[in-house]
Amino acid sequence: MTTVKERIEDLRNALHQHNHNYYVLNQPEISDKEFDDMMSELQSLEEAHPEFKDENSPSMRVGSDISKNFTQVAHQYPMLSLGNTYSEGEVTDFYERIRKTLNEDFEICCEIKFDGTSISLTYEDGKLVRAVTRGDGEKGDDVTDNVKTIKTIPLKLHGNDYPQSFEIRGEILMPWSVFDELNREREMREEPLLANPRNAASGTLKLQNSSIVASRKLDAYLYYLLGENLPFDGHYENLQAAASWGFKISDTTKKCSTLQEVFDYINYWNIERKNLPVATDGIVLKVNSLRQQRNLGFTAKSPRWAIAYKFQAERALTRLNTVTYQVGRTGAITPVANLEPVQLSGTVVKRASLHNEDIINSLDLHIGDMVYVEKGGEIIPKITGVDMESREFMTGDKVKFITNCPECGSKLIRYEGEAAHYCPNETTCPPQIKGRIEHFISRRAMNIDGLGPETVDKFYQEGLVHNVADLYQLSINDITGLDGKKEKSANKIIAGINQSKNVPFERVIFALGIRFVGETVAKKLAKAFGDIESLENASLETLINVDEIGERIAKSIQVYFGDESNREIIEKLKIAGVQLKQSQEDLAARTDKLAGKSIVISGVFELHSREEYKDMIEKNGGKNVGSISAKTSFILAGDNMGPAKLEKANKLGVPIINENDFLALIS
Ligand code: IVH
Numbered sequence: 001m002t003t004v005k006e007r008i009e010d011l012r013n014a015l016h017q018h019n020h021n022y023y024v025l026n027q028p029e030i031s032d033k034e035f036d037d038m039m040s041e042l043q044s045l046e047e048a049h050p051e052f053k054d055e056n057s058p059s060m061r062v063g064s065d066i067s068k069n070f071t072q073v074a075h076q077y078p079m080l081s082l083g084n085t086y087s088e089g090e091v092t093d094f095y096e097r098i099r100k101t102l103n104e105d106f107e108i109c110c111e112i113k114f115d116g117t118s119i120s121l122t123y124e125d126g127k128l129v130r131a132v133t134r135g136d137g138e139k140g141d142d143v144t145d146n147v148k149t150i151k152t153i154p155l156k157l158h159g160n161d162y163p164q165s166f167e168i169r170g171e172i173l174m175p176w177s178v179f180d181e182l183n184r185e186r187e188m189r190e191e192p193l194l195a196n197p198r199n200a201a202s203g204t205l206k207l208q209n210s211s212i213v214a215s216r217k218l219d220a221y222l223y224y225l226l227g228e229n230l231p232f233d234g235h236y237e238n239l240q241a242a243a244s245w246g247f248k249i250s251d252t253t254k255k256c257s258t259l260q261e262v263f264d265y266i267n268y269w270n271i272e273r274k275n276l277p278v279a280t281d282g283i284v285l286k287v288n289s290l291r292q293q294r295n296l297g298f299t300a301k302s303p304r305w306a307i308a309y310k311f312q313a314e315r316a317l318t319r320l321n322t323v324t325y326q327v328g329r330t331g332a333i334t335p336v337a338n339l340e341p342v343q344l345s346g347t348v349v350k351r352a353s354l355h356n357e358d359i360i361n362s363l364d365l366h367i368g369d370m371v372y373v374e375k376g377g378e379i380i381p382k383i384t385g386v387d388m389e390s391r392e393f394m395t396g397d398k399v400k401f402i403t404n405c406p407e408c409g410s411k412l413i414r415y416e417g418e419a420a421h422y423c424p425n426e427t428t429c430p431p432q433i434k435g436r437i438e439h440f441i442s443r444r445a446m447n448i449d450g451l452g453p454e455t456v457d458k459f460y461q462e463g464l465v466h467n468v469a470d471l472y473q474l475s476i477n478d479i480t481g482l483d484g485k486k487e488k489s490a491n492k493i494i495a496g497i498n499q500s501k502n503v504p505f506e507r508v509i510f511a512l513g514i515r516f517v518g519e520t521v522a523k524k525l526a527k528a529f530g531d532i533e534s535l536e537n538a539s540l541e542t543l544i545n546v547d548e549i550g551e552r553i554a555k556s557i558q559v560y561f562g563d564e565s566n567r568e569i570i571e572k573l574k575i576a577g578v579q580l581k582q583s584q585e586d587l588a589a590r591t592d593k594l595a596g597k598s599i600v601i602s603g604v605f606e607l608h609s610r611e612e613y614k615d616m617i618e619k620n621g622g623k624n625v626g627s628i629s630a631k632t633s634f635i636l637a638g639d640n641m642g643p644a645k646l647e648k649a650n651k652l653g654v655p656i657i658n659e660n661d662f663l664a665l666i667s
Pocket of ligand 1: 224284
């Protein structure tokens with residue numbers, strides 16, 4: 001008979017393999033349903049048998065929601081950068097230099113230069129032990145928990161011919177498809193768009209909550225092995241071996257033995273890269289033999305055996321016709337350059353974002369200027385410069401940032417330390433009113449079916465809706481006939497509005513559209529205050545005491561509730577029956593027995609799972625933190641607490657309590 005331990009092992013091995021088949025090889029062998037069934041069996045067995053816990057189990061990829069402050073770790077080998085070249089001439093120079101220095105045959109491994117964020121992974125005995133960002137090259141942030149959520153990074157290696165200990169480096173990327181989807185959602189919510197997948201990937205990797213990281217579907221390509229006992233002298237051959245251990249190695253990599261082959265590779269990928277699912281910004285050329293690499297050595301900043309050839313960012317020259325200004329939901333003003341239409345990377349560009357006043361000033365823009373527009377890695381084209389030579393023939397005025405709102409005429413303000421200008425007239429500035437309603441009805445907020453920006457616009461124009469509370473006063477009669485709407489769709493809208501009365505409190509807080517209050521903050525506020533009155537009356541100090549809420553957010557909450565018209569809206573929402581307090585079930589379990597306590601959970605438990613303890617800490621007002629510091633109140637320790645943690649706790653005099661004592665404490 002199979003023991004529980006064996007069953008867990010079997011499930012883990014099978015799931016590791018299926019993950020690899022699905023994510024790396026793109027060849028799933030089982031259905032999603034079968035995969036999910038195996039995963040849930042594994043999760044329940046692990047929950048019931050914490051003694052078999054394994055940090056590298058496939059179940060650990062889902063990510064936990066503990067807040068972690070990243071620990072800095074020194075790199076065993078510094079993470080250097082590459083010398084850049086931009087022309088064929090410089091590539092020839094590099095090739096010739098290598099030829100002269102080595103004075104023997106050599107091969108060049110050509111690779112795509114992925115435009116993401118670099119990562120260093122350490123494996124010991126076939127298991128991922130650490131993932132560290134580049135940081136300053138000497139030391140970086142330990143982001144292991146977040147990296148574990150990336151499905152293409154193996155937690156356990158295949159086969160048995162990998163070195164006992166080695167490091168592998170590569171690039172973490174946000175695929176275009178994920179990036180585009182995230183930005184579509186952001187656009188809906190009128191949040192600033194992510195500039196490019198590179199920033200999105202590095203930002204995601206630094207998130208405190210690894211379940212959000214898991215949802216972002218990052219990917220990773222590995223391109224550099226380091227260690228004492230690598231199997232081959234060839235870099236390319238080592239990468240192929242790494243592929244057999246389960247790593248995702250790009251199949252675009254190619255070994256070349258002549259300069260002409262190198263150029264063919266560059267020219268081919270300069271075009272073809274547009275069909276890759278991730279962002280790229282060049283080609284990396286590496287001398288293939290590790291022995292030859294050692295002979296060539298390093299300069300202080302980069303290897304002499306490798307170089308990056310950067311693709312030219314595509315650029316076009318066109319005329320700046322006008323600058324207009326858009327007002328967003330929060331009143332933020334975005335200057336937009338309206339251009340003479342021009343072809344750029346396969347699309348016609350008519351507009352470019354100018355971001356803010358400082359950028360306009362630094363470009364010294366004049367209306368009528370001939371400007372350079374680039375796409376680079378950015379989705380929104382940007383103006384990178386002015387062709388000063390053609391300026392003499394132009395007579396346009398210097399672009400000066402507006403002083404008043406283009407929609408309502410209010411005087412704009414610019415907060416200290418911020419680059420953006422805002423229209424402060426939240427109550428009667430039309431795009432702000434409409435924007436707030438659109439945010440309120442959006443999917444992640446009140447999720448009102450059948451309503452979209454156009455209908456909201458119509459309601460507003462007809463004078464039916466001035467604020468979010470007015471939505472709850474609408475009748476089928478009001479809507480039928482409007483914009484040709486039939487009774488059936490009017491019914492659907494009213495049903496959607498009524499359904500939104502069941503949306504939980506935390507999402508209602510998010511839906512209100514308080515500046516800087518996103519979904520995570522809204523959750524924290526709902527938990528901490530329980531109902532809208534307590535939130536409304538909270539002092540600045542109480543607000544700041546809530547986990548992850550700083551002065552900026554706290555002040556913004558106070559400004560929101562300080563506004564008479566917002567309080568009226570909330571009163572009306574209350575009368576309409578919108579959820580303005582936590583549900584009874586949630587409340588029943590809450591106390592403040594652990595208020596102000598920072599608690600570290602460590603080891604393996606018998607009575608409850610780690611997740612359950614985390615939940616208990618939060619429900620009782622405590623804070624679960626990832627690492628021990630002098631501020632830690634106590635450690636809730638199960639069996640097998642790590643020796644390093646034990647030593648640190650003893651050194652700092654942090655008390656350690658077991659699960660029975662903990663349960664007594666909160667009972
Ligand atoms: S090799 C010692 N290969 O480019 C050099 N780097 O400026 C090790 N990158 O930090 C790097 N694709 O983040 C290498 N195929 C590739 C790459 C690559 C992207 C990034 C990497 C590195 C930067 C160098």
